[in-house]
Amino acid sequence: xxxxxxxxxxxxxxxxxxxxxxxxxxxxxxxxxxxxxxxxxxxxxxxxxxxxxxxxxxxxxxxxxxxxxxxxxx
Numbered sequence: 001x002x003x004x005x006x007x008x009x010x011x012x013x014x015x016x017x018x019x020x021x022x023x024x025x026x027x028x029x030x031x032x033x034x035x036x037x038x039x040x041x042x043x044x045x046x047x048x049x050x051x052x053x054x055x056x057x058x059x060x061x062x063x064x065x066x067x068x069x070x071x072x073x074x
Contacts, residue, residue, distance in 0.1 A: 001047075001050040001051065001054060004046055004047075005043070005047060007046075008042065008043045008046035009043065011042075012043065015039070016039075
């Protein structure tokens with residue numbers, strides 16, 4: 001989850017740098033559609049996606065690791 005949030009924040013910093021360098025034309029490139037909350041929504045959705053992935057896939061991951069451990073001990 002931390003890696004997902006860190007990547008999301010890094011991406012938003014690149015988008016911000018693009019906006020600063022590009023000036024007004026960067027708004028069209030970044031596709032914010034005039035929404036001042038676009039960056040926050042993107043990071044919120046990344047948080048929700050990472051959380052859901054952890055909740056839904058952690059048991060599958062644990063089962064796969066148990067199978068690998070059993071195979072390696074044989």
